[in-house]
Structures are given as structure tokens and as C-alpha cells.
Amino acid sequence: MSERSFTVIENTFVTLNDGTRLAARMWMPDGADSDPVPAVFEFLPYRKGDGTCSRDESTYPEFAKAGIAGVRVDIRGSGESDGVIDGEYTELELANAVELIAWITKQSWCNGSVGMMGISWGGFNCLQVAALNPPALKAVISIASTVDRYNDDIHYKNGCHLAVQLSWAATMLAYQSRTPDPALVGDDWRNMWLHRLEQEPFFLEEWLAHQTRDEFWKHASICEDFDAVKIPSMVLAGWADGYRNTPMRAIEGMPDRSKALIGPWVHKYPHFAWPKPRADFTGEAINWWNKWLRDEDNGADALPQMRAYILEGIKPAPRRDFDPGFWIAKDSWSTPETRSMYVENGKLSFEAGDDEIPAADVYLKSPLDTGTAAGEYFTLKPDVEMAIDQRGDDAGSLVFETTPLDVEVDLLGRPVLNVDLECDADWSNLCARLVDVHPDGTATRVSFGVLNLAHRDPAANYDNPQPMPRDKKVTITLTLDACGYRFKPGHRIRMALSTSYWPMILPPPFDAGLTIAPSSIKFDLPLLGDHEKITVKQPDNPDPLPTYxxxxxxxxxxxxxxxxxxxxxxxxxxxxxxxxxxxxxxxxxxxxxxxxxxxxxxxxxxxxxxxxxxxxxxxxxxxxxxxxxxxxxxxxxxxxxxxxxxxxxxxxxxxxxxxxxxxxxxxx
Missing domain, CATH: 2.20.50 (Outer Surface Protein A; domain 2)
Known part of the structure; x- marks a missing residue:
């Protein structure tokens, strides 16, 4: 198909039923009024004119050339849109999205089929809107998102308080405090700005009012009912980002209608993300849209259920431009087989010990500043925003490691730690890290997990925390984040446990220690298993972002x-x-x-x-x-x-x- 010419509509207003005008930037294939086209809709509070313009201009023109309209709309109270934002993923926001989809389908240039797309906020709400089943929404592409707003976003993680919650509240305060562009809204820009400043909320107040997984967090968490999402969903993430679990959770919860793609990337679109190798996101997306919005028989529905980049012996930051590894595919995803590790004579081993006398208990209380090598929770650059050499943090941790490996160990999935421990306070935080120790001693964090021990019972759904019993060991299960990794021969596998992971995780109100039984430790590693090695197409344009x-x-x-x-x-x-x-x-x-x-x-x-x-x-x-x-x-x-x-x-x-x-x- 030859490329179509297109027109960029820098700003147009869509008036909602309540009278609010939302501002849109659109990329319109020429001739769409006489030859209607499908549309891709993205709904964000990040300002289309100056916030996301760079990435929008790397993506939507390619869609328009393929005959797909792009409709990028600012949520109320952001950019040039009227009103004031009322929170994250609120009922009002999602209802507005449904109304906008209906508006798109009524336009003469639309063929009646709409896709929804986005990264982060837009990746969240496209899945959330899909669960509401607006009839014209036929497919979504969700990048760096979550299906569980409490346990897998920037607020809390398994009951632990993430420091990025303050960071993100400040970020949103800054974004929402900016003025509309006078060149687009005219002389009323100042009144709009002052109204926004007077009425905007400070999100942290609301988020801290909900410290357990209550109805506030269950709202818009599609894991509450995966069956509500009935349309095809492509879900992407990067191993270097905080949202690395979602593709696996999506294909496990929606196995008949979702596809996963996981690369080595930070929190960016795959066609310009770091570390490399990148992926031809625009080509992938166009095929996806043509299949589900045009019913084109192009094989997008037959993609492997899981495609992932397996990292191989990478070195940590200060900068990672390219991560060595290889692409694999699994036509059908299932729970990985595991290989268990145990602590035997103070070493991490694949063989369970048979000592008649178990190893002595170990007391662990990490310095409260253990964790400064963790990097940031979600990363935007391939530098020290990513985890650096772990040796500093491991010094404040309880560490067990293998002897040098004889053969490679390939993983894809979520490691799981089981351990018996006793806490000398009502609760403590527990952090577990899977680390690759290179022959020269460099320590690369492969995966980590954190747990507030008062939230140790997932059967209580994390909304009913309970103090730890005193003078009694409890078996704790801690599921670490997903990883795809090859431990090379000559390297060692390390498990590090700490009671602190600051500043990523904020401490509980008391400096508690843990009594850990090493003989109880069982560390299950998810094996890669059967797979096919594949190639994933690189972007044709190695530098697609515009120059300002x-x-x-x-x-x-x-x-x-x-x-x-x-x-x-x-x-x-x-x-x-x-x-x-x-x-x-x-x-x-x-x-x-x-x-x-x-x-x-x-x-x-x-x-x-x-x-x-x-x-x-x-x-x-x-x-x-x-x-x-x-x-x-x-x-x-x-x-x-x-x-x-x-x-x-x-x-x-x-x-x-x-x-x-x-x-x-x-x-x-």
C-alpha cells in the first residue's frame, strides 16, 4: 500500500455533553472524508502541545501515512482542555474517554472502528476503557502499564510505601499548574489558568488516605475482572522499567485475546527506547490496527503469545546503551517450570540439604539507608536511574550465593521466595533481590521484590493488614518482579535479603529486625523452557524523534x-x-x-x-x-x-x- 499524505490539525475542541471542551491534536489522512479511515485515540494529562509532542510526532505521522487517523486528546484541566483534573483514572475520566470514542465514530472521516493506545497513563486507561466495552473500541495497545493499581504502580507495592508516590504527586502538580497556550485558546488563557490553579488537587492527600488495597485502588484495576476486557490487547513493557510485570499478567488473565512483547527498555516507546536493541513499534502497531480496525488478514492475530528479550550477563549502569541478549518467542504462555534453590552450608545451591542439624538462625536488620543502588522505580534514561552495581546494598543485606556456574541458567518469569522468619515488631519491610555476580565481582540486579510483612497474606487481598505474631516464625512467600535473563557460566547467582530498600521504599515507623531460618529458604527460579529464537525487526529510522x-x-x-x-x-x-x-x-x-x-x-x-x-x-x-x-x-x-x-x-x-x-x- 502506498503512503498517504496527511494533514496535522494542531488544535480542535471536542465539546462533551456537560459542556466541557477537551483539546485534541489530530493527524488526518488526506481524503478521509470520502474514504473513511480507522482512528487511534490517546487520552492523557501530559499536554499535547509541549509535553508529548516529540513522541507523538514520531508515531502518529507513520499511522497517518498508513491511512490511520491519530486523535491525541488532553484530559480535562491539562493542556488546552477546559476544567480541572479530578484524579487518576477516575470514573469521570473514563466516562469522558467513552464519550470521545463515540464522538470519533460520528465523524465523516472515521470508518467506525477505533483503537486506543498509550504508554504509562495512556497504557493504563486504554485497558480500563476496554473493560467498559464501548462498542466502537476494537483493540488496544498498552505500554508500560499495570493491571493492579495498588500492588504494581507508583503508589504502593505489596503494602510497601513507594517514595515515587511523592515524586509523582509533585510531577502532576507541576504538569497541571501550567497554563494553556494563548496561541490555541485565545484571550481566555489567563482565566483558564487561574481557575486551574485555584481548583487543582494535590494528589498525594488522596493517595495517602488509602494506604491499603481498598475500593479506591480496586477501581480501574482490571485484574479484578479480566473477563471484562473482551477485545484484543497488545501489552508491552521493558525489563528496565517498573512496569515489567504487566505483559505476563495480561496474557495469564486474558490468554485468548492478548499478546506480550517485553524488551530491554526503560519507560519509553520501543522504537526510540534505551537500552537497545529497539523494536519497530510503529510497524507492529500498524499491523495490529489494520488487523483489528480493518479486518486485514496480515497475521497479527497469529503472533506468538509471548515475545521477550532475554538479557545475557549485562553490566549495570552508569549507562547502558545496548544490552546483550537474544529474542525468544513462545506461541503459548503457561506458568513456567521452576528450579528450586536452597541454602546449604551457607551457600545457595540447587540441591536441598539433608543436614540432621539445621543451620542456626540469622538475625537481619539492615541499615535504613540500604537501597541507594536501586535506581528509580520507573526509568526514563538508561543511566543511573537504573540499578547500579549492587555490592554497596548487598553489604547491608543477608547474602547467599552459588559457586561459579558450570552451565548457563535461563530464566523467564517471576522468581518466588519462601522463608520462615520472625519479626521483633508488628511488621517490617522485606526486600529480596536476585543478583548476577560477574567473575570480576560486579553485581547486576536481575529482579527484586518487596513486601510489607503486615500484608503477607494475599488471601486477605492486602486490604486487611495484620501485625506479625511475636516469638513465632511465620512462612513468608514473596514474589519478585518478572525477569528474562541468562546467567552465564562462570557467573554466580546471588540472593540478597534486606529489611530496608531506601529511598525507593519508605521505612515502617520502627527499626525492626528479622530472625531468619536459612534452612527454610526455598527460592524458585522460573525457567525459560521451550522456546524459539526469533528476530524482532528494528525501526527503519534509528532516530525517529524530531529535533527542536x-x-x-x-x-x-x-x-x-x-x-x-x-x-x-x-x-x-x-x-x-x-x-x-x-x-x-x-x-x-x-x-x-x-x-x-x-x-x-x-x-x-x-x-x-x-x-x-x-x-x-x-x-x-x-x-x-x-x-x-x-x-x-x-x-x-x-x-x-x-x-x-x-x-x-x-x-x-x-x-x-x-x-x-x-x-x-x-x-x-
């Missing part, structure tokens, strides 16, 4: 500082996007993020996090700025939350708002 005008360069830093006199550890993140101008809109934008976490390694209630953003928008003589700041601290019984936002027009302050709240801790 640089006025100030970007800069990024990660640092750890230990003040030995004050006994304080400080973890600092600094991100400056640089000042870049879009050559067409002439809008120049810059964002600076600074985030700092501090803790006294002997006092869990000394923990403190601060996240700040400065966001600039400029065009000619017009300029606006917002400064946003959020803080989280605690004592034994409470979380203390505060935030503020200040807005400036031409360097003159025009608005200020503050939030401050105390929220009781609930087994957290």
Missing part, C-alpha cells in the same frame, strides 16, 4: 552524600530538561526537577522527602512560570504532607496556594 531548537542544554545528576558527623544520608536527584523551542509553534519550554531524600540510618522516623519543580513557557515577549514544591515526613503515628504552588506572569507573582495535612499511618 536548543536554547539551553539539558542536565541530569544523581548523588548520594553521607554526613558522618550528623549521621545522615542524603539522596539527591536533579533533572533539567533544558530550554527547547518547537520550530512550528515557537513555544519554548523548560522544566527543572529537584528531589532530595534524607534519613538517619538509625531512625526510621527521620525520613524526609522534598520534591520541587520549576516550569517555564515562553514565546516572543510572553512568558509564564510555575514553582511547585511538595514535602513528606513522618513520626511513628502520622504522615505529614505539605505542598505549595506559585505562578508568575512576566516574572510577576500572580498566584499562590498551599496545602498541609496530617494523615494517620495505617500499617505503612
Amino acid at each position: 531548537i536548543e536554547h539551553k542544554p539539558s542536565r541530569t545528576e544523581r548523588s548520594v552524600q553521607r554526613n558522618l558527623t550528623q549521621n545522615e544520608t542524603r539522596y539527591r536527584i536533579y533533572e533539567d530538561t533544558g530550554l527547547f523551542e518547537h520550530p512550528d509553534s515557537r513555544l519554548a519550554t523548560r522544566s527543572v526537577r529537584s528531589e532530595t531524600w534524607t534519613i538517619n540510618p538509625l531512625d526510621p522516623n527521620s525520613m524526609r522527602g522534598e520534591a520541587a519543580w520549576t516550569c517555564d513557557l515562553k514565546r516572543d515577549e510572553w512568558s509564564v512560570r510555575t514553582d511547585c514544591h511538595a514535602e513528606l515526613s513522618c513520626d511513628r503515628d502520622n504522615w505529614f504532607v505539605s505542598a505549595w504552588v506559585i505562578a508568575y506572569e512576566d516574572d510577576q507573582q500572580i498566584f499562590e496556594k498551599k496545602w498541609e495535612k496530617t494523615i494517620p499511618r495505617n500499617f505503612m
Whole structure:
């Protein structure tokens, strides 16, 4: 099929039934009014004009050339859309998405078939909207998403409090505080901006009000009812990202209507993600849309159920441009066979011990700053946002490892740890890490899992935490994150256990230790099993992102500082996007993020996090700025939350708002 020419509609408004106007950017194949085309819809709060424009311009033009319209809409209260956002994946958001799909099908240029797509927020809500079954929605592509909003997102993980919850609340405060573009909305931009600033919520207050897996988190978690999703779903993820579990969970929950693709990537679209190798995402997507939106017989329905990149002996950050490994396919996915490991004479072994006298119990209480080598929960760059050499964290952990391997060990799936332990407080956090120890001693984190021991009973669905019994060992099952990995001959397999994983995981209110029975440890590794080695097509364009005008360069830093006199550890993140101008809109934008976490390694209630953003928008003589700041601290019984936002027009302050709240801790 020859490429079609297309037109970009930079901004158009869709008026919802309640009168709210939502702003859309569209890529329209020429001649669609007389020869209607399918449409792909993406629904985000990240600002189509200056937030996601780069990735949109790498993807939607390729769809349009293939005769597929792209409809990129900003959620209410973001970009040029009216109103104020009311949270993540709310009933209103999803209802608006259903209404927008109906609007698309009524347009003369649409053939009546719609697909929905997205990464992260857009990957979440396309699956959530699919579960509502709007009749015109025929297929989805979900990238870096989740099916379980409590256990597998940026808020909580198996009852543990993720530090990225504060980071993301500050990020959303910064995103939602930005002004609409006057060039697109006209003279009303200032009134829209002030209304948004006055009414926008600070999300962390709501998230911390729900510290267990209650109905708030069950809403829009499609794992509650996979059968509600009745349309074909392609689910993608990267091993270097925090959302690596979803493809497996999707094909296990929807085996007859989903396909999985997992690469080595960070939290980016696969055609421009790092580490390489990349995948031809636009080609994959076009085939998927043509099959399900045009009924084209192109084999997309016969794709293997699982395609995955098996990492092979990779070295950790500071930067990973290319990860060695190989692609495999499994036509049908099933629960992997496992190979169990045990602790025998202080070593990790594939043979169970038969000692008549079991090994002595071991007491573990990690320094509270154990975890600074963990990287960030979801990663945007292939540098130290990813986990670095694990030897520093392993020094504060209980470690067992094998002798050097004689043959390779290939894994694909989720490792599972079973261990008997006793806690000397009501609960503790437990972190388990699977580590590849290279012959030179370099330690690469392959997988990790965390568990708040008060949430140890999955039968209670994590909404009814229970204190640990005293003076009694309990068998704990901890499922680690999915991995695809080859341990090479000469390498060693290490298991590391710690009671801290800071700052990724925030500590409980007491510095608890664990008494662990090494003889009880059973560590099940998911074997790769039968598979076919395949090739996955690389993108034709090795650098698909557009080039914008640089006025100030970007800069990024990660640092750890230990003040030995004050006994304080400080973890600092600094991100400056640089000042870049879009050559067409002439809008120049810059964002600076600074985030700092501090803790006294002997006092869990000394923990403190601060996240700040400065966001600039400029065009000619017009300029606006917002400064946003959020803080989280605690004592034994409470979380203390505060935030503020200040807005400036031409360097003159025009608005200020503050939030401050105390929220009781609930087994957290």
C-alpha cells in the first residue's frame, strides 16, 4: 500500500455533553472524508502541545501515512482542555474517554472502528476503557502499564510505601499548574489558568488516605475482572522499567485475546527506547490496527503469545546503551517450570540439604539507608536511574550465593521466595533481590521484590493488614518482579535479603529486625523452557524523534552524600530538561526537577522527602512560570504532607496556594 499524505490539525475542541471542551491534536489522512479511515485515540494529562509532542510526532505521522487517523486528546484541566483534573483514572475520566470514542465514530472521516493506545497513563486507561466495552473500541495497545493499581504502580507495592508516590504527586502538580497556550485558546488563557490553579488537587492527600488495597485502588484495576476486557490487547513493557510485570499478567488473565512483547527498555516507546536493541513499534502497531480496525488478514492475530528479550550477563549502569541478549518467542504462555534453590552450608545451591542439624538462625536488620543502588522505580534514561552495581546494598543485606556456574541458567518469569522468619515488631519491610555476580565481582540486579510483612497474606487481598505474631516464625512467600535473563557460566547467582530498600521504599515507623531460618529458604527460579529464537525487526529510522531548537542544554545528576558527623544520608536527584523551542509553534519550554531524600540510618522516623519543580513557557515577549514544591515526613503515628504552588506572569507573582495535612499511618 502506498503512503498517504496527511494533514496535522494542531488544535480542535471536542465539546462533551456537560459542556466541557477537551483539546485534541489530530493527524488526518488526506481524503478521509470520502474514504473513511480507522482512528487511534490517546487520552492523557501530559499536554499535547509541549509535553508529548516529540513522541507523538514520531508515531502518529507513520499511522497517518498508513491511512490511520491519530486523535491525541488532553484530559480535562491539562493542556488546552477546559476544567480541572479530578484524579487518576477516575470514573469521570473514563466516562469522558467513552464519550470521545463515540464522538470519533460520528465523524465523516472515521470508518467506525477505533483503537486506543498509550504508554504509562495512556497504557493504563486504554485497558480500563476496554473493560467498559464501548462498542466502537476494537483493540488496544498498552505500554508500560499495570493491571493492579495498588500492588504494581507508583503508589504502593505489596503494602510497601513507594517514595515515587511523592515524586509523582509533585510531577502532576507541576504538569497541571501550567497554563494553556494563548496561541490555541485565545484571550481566555489567563482565566483558564487561574481557575486551574485555584481548583487543582494535590494528589498525594488522596493517595495517602488509602494506604491499603481498598475500593479506591480496586477501581480501574482490571485484574479484578479480566473477563471484562473482551477485545484484543497488545501489552508491552521493558525489563528496565517498573512496569515489567504487566505483559505476563495480561496474557495469564486474558490468554485468548492478548499478546506480550517485553524488551530491554526503560519507560519509553520501543522504537526510540534505551537500552537497545529497539523494536519497530510503529510497524507492529500498524499491523495490529489494520488487523483489528480493518479486518486485514496480515497475521497479527497469529503472533506468538509471548515475545521477550532475554538479557545475557549485562553490566549495570552508569549507562547502558545496548544490552546483550537474544529474542525468544513462545506461541503459548503457561506458568513456567521452576528450579528450586536452597541454602546449604551457607551457600545457595540447587540441591536441598539433608543436614540432621539445621543451620542456626540469622538475625537481619539492615541499615535504613540500604537501597541507594536501586535506581528509580520507573526509568526514563538508561543511566543511573537504573540499578547500579549492587555490592554497596548487598553489604547491608543477608547474602547467599552459588559457586561459579558450570552451565548457563535461563530464566523467564517471576522468581518466588519462601522463608520462615520472625519479626521483633508488628511488621517490617522485606526486600529480596536476585543478583548476577560477574567473575570480576560486579553485581547486576536481575529482579527484586518487596513486601510489607503486615500484608503477607494475599488471601486477605492486602486490604486487611495484620501485625506479625511475636516469638513465632511465620512462612513468608514473596514474589519478585518478572525477569528474562541468562546467567552465564562462570557467573554466580546471588540472593540478597534486606529489611530496608531506601529511598525507593519508605521505612515502617520502627527499626525492626528479622530472625531468619536459612534452612527454610526455598527460592524458585522460573525457567525459560521451550522456546524459539526469533528476530524482532528494528525501526527503519534509528532516530525517529524530531529535533527542536536548543536554547539551553539539558542536565541530569544523581548523588548520594553521607554526613558522618550528623549521621545522615542524603539522596539527591536533579533533572533539567533544558530550554527547547518547537520550530512550528515557537513555544519554548523548560522544566527543572529537584528531589532530595534524607534519613538517619538509625531512625526510621527521620525520613524526609522534598520534591520541587520549576516550569517555564515562553514565546516572543510572553512568558509564564510555575514553582511547585511538595514535602513528606513522618513520626511513628502520622504522615505529614505539605505542598505549595506559585505562578508568575512576566516574572510577576500572580498566584499562590498551599496545602498541609496530617494523615494517620495505617500499617505503612
